Amino acid sequence: MAAKSSPKLSILEQIAMVAKALGNPHRLDLLELLAQGERSVEGLAAASGLSFANTSQHLQVLRRSGLAVSRRSGLHVLYRTSGDDVLELLAALRRTAARHVEEIDRLMQGFFHQRDALEPVSRDELVGRLGDGTVTLLDVRPPEEYAAGHLPGAINIPLKELQRRLGELPDGAEVVAYCRGPYCVLAFEAVASLRECGRAARRLQDGFPEWRLAGLPVET
Amino acid sequence: MAAKSSPKLSILEQIAMVAKALGNPHRLDLLELLAQGERSVEGLAAASGLSFANTSQHLQVLRRSGLAVSRRSGLHVLYRTSGDDVLELLAALRRTAARHVEEIDRLMQGFFHQRDALEPVSRDELVGRLGDGTVTLLDVRPPEEYAAGHLPGAINIPLKELQRRLGELPDGAEVVAYCRGPYCVLAFEAVASLRECGRAARRLQDGFPEWRLAGLPVET
DNA sequence: CTGTTATTCAATAACTTTGTTGAATAGTAT
DNA sequence: ATACTATTCAACAAAGTTATTGAATAACAG
Numbered sequence: 001m002a003a004k005s006s007p008k009l010s011i012l013e014q015i016a017m018v019a020k021a022l023g024n025p026h027r028l029d030l031l032e033l034l035a036q037g038e039r040s041v042e043g044l045a046a047a048s049g050l051s052f053a054n055t056s057q058h059l060q061v062l063r064r065s066g067l068a069v070s071r072r073s074g075l076h077v078l079y080r081t082s083g084d085d086v087l088e089l090l091a092a093l094r095r096t097a098a099r100h101v102e103e104i105d106r107l108m109q110g111f112f113h114q115r116d117a118l119e120p121v122s123r124d125e126l127v128g129r130l131g132d133g134t135v136t137l138l139d140v141r142p143p144e145e146y147a148a149g150h151l152p153g154a155i156n157i158p159l160k161e162l163q164r165r166l167g168e169l170p171d172g173a174e175v176v177a178y179c180r181g182p183y184c185v186l187a188f189e190a191v192a193s194l195r196e197c198g199r200a201a202r203r204l205q206d207g208f209p210e211w212r213l214a215g216l217p218v219e220t
Numbered sequence: 221m222a223a224k225s226s227p228k229l230s231i232l233e234q235i236a237m238v239a240k241a242l243g244n245p246h247r248l249d250l251l252e253l254l255a256q257g258e259r260s261v262e263g264l265a266a267a268s269g270l271s272f273a274n275t276s277q278h279l280q281v282l283r284r285s286g287l288a289v290s291r292r293s294g295l296h297v298l299y300r301t302s303g304d305d306v307l308e309l310l311a312a313l314r315r316t317a318a319r320h321v322e323e324i325d326r327l328m329q330g331f332f333h334q335r336d337a338l339e340p341v342s343r344d345e346l347v348g349r350l351g352d353g354t355v356t357l358l359d360v361r362p363p364e365e366y367a368a369g370h371l372p373g374a375i376n377i378p379l380k381e382l383q384r385r386l387g388e389l390p391d392g393a394e395v396v397a398y399c400r401g402p403y404c405v406l407a408f409e410a411v412a413s414l415r416e417c418g419r420a421a422r423r424l425q426d427g428f429p430e431w432r433l434a435g436l437p438v439e440t
Numbered sequence: 441c442t443g444t445t446a447t448t449c450a451a452t453a454a455c456t457t458t459g460t461t462g463a464a465t466a467g468t469a470t
Numbered sequence: 471a472t473a474c475t476a477t478t479c480a481a482c483a484a485a486g487t488t489a490t491t492g493a494a495t496a497a498c499a500g
């Protein structure tokens with residue numbers, strides 16, 4: 001078959017390899033974690049709930065396909081995404097999936113929308129409200145992800161600590177909570193929790209990486 | 221394992237399914253063909269070199285993952301991409317692969333650059349030169365793809381007919397050839413052939429779908 | 441109703457992917 | 471050199487993917 005050995009098919013095989021690397025939910029999760037900042041295998045295993053060996057195996061797939069790169073730092077190997085284009089690719093993949101896969105709508109309706117019947121705050125809306133005193137930004141990611149980068153003026157209270165640290169949120173302003181990405185459960189749950197306590201709260205449509213990718217200001 | 225049944229993992233599984241659908245070179249080829257316009261299974265099998273059954277099988281994967289949709293028209297089932305966002309996703313995938321997979325560079329060096337040592341004409345450069353009489357646009361795709369849509373003023377001469385139809389190309393202007401996408405062999409070979417005949421020729425960086433996606437004018 | 445055309449399905453074999461288990465490797469501290 | 475920590479590797483079983491083959495299905499013409 002002449003087509004089999006064509007240079008174009010060879011190139012398509014390489015492109016397909018990249019897509020295949022994205023074709024596993026655990027690897028998508030790992031990439032979303034890497035989107036928050038560089039991280040060790042141990043840290044990724046802990047955050048993802050995978051075994052060490054399995055985490056390492058998936059990271060090899062990501063590294064070999066070019067989506068992630070690694071460097072040694074003492075005993076630790078630190079992984080990160082290979083470039084912002086990988087985050088753009090992830091965003092495009094999510095957008096296409098959200099638009100054409102009905103099951104995603106069903107899952108959103110069945111879980112997330114029960115908890116957040118209000119529309120999320122869009123990036124543009126938030127940009128317009130920064131600085132006018134009407135919004136308190138709440139980052140519910142773990143502290144090390146917050147430290148790697150966060151939205152300007154955001155307060156970091158991981159979800160587990162939210163109930164007992166409510167006093168740290170200024171009175172009056174609406175709370176806008178954000179997390180790792182558009183499907184991160186933590187922001188949804190933070191909003192639900194805040195509303196139970198009588199606070200006005202919504203979640204941000206984006207996670208931190210999407211905000212940064214849009215060229216918007218970030219703090220470290 | 222609590223993570224296994226989480227709604228987020230369920231959503232990631234759906235997103236992974238879309239990526240998996242892209243994880244096969246034949247399906248990428250089929251999507252590039254669909255990017256040129258709606259087409260029957262028979263037509264896709266002929267253009268791709270796959271068997272009918274195998275073509276149909278791959279199309280089921282594309283349809284179930286939401287990347288393509290189909291409609292019956294008499295005996296024929298016509299497939300098309302489900303939206304322009306699918307083409308944007310393909311572009312993002314190619315971009316990431318080209319940037320991070322060294323084998324793609326090697327393949328490009330080994331085959332394509334032997335035939336086109338000049339840089340391709342960028343979209344912006346072409347936009348600037350349309351209408352000034354310095355460029356002849358040559359579309360080397362099959363006539364049915366040309367008919368579905370082409371760059372303004374482009375002449376359609378499929379590669380196989382180029383040698384004997386050289387007289388149809390106006391004298392003096394540089395020929396810019398384009399095809400289905402950035403890795404389509406036909407544009408490369410057209411440029412090589414034209415240069416052998418003493419004509420000034422380069423290829424366009426984009427294929428027709430990328431041009432249209434950029435909002436640039438198209439003719440039908 | 442029958443025959444033709446176009447397409448899809450089911451079953452199969454071969455290959456690939458995934459997660460686990462236990463071993464091997466690399467870097468560091470003593 | 472030895473022990474410890476972090477990571478990766480190899481082998482394996484189970485599940486999934488791919489291409490092929492032959493059958494089944496849907497639409498149309500006569």
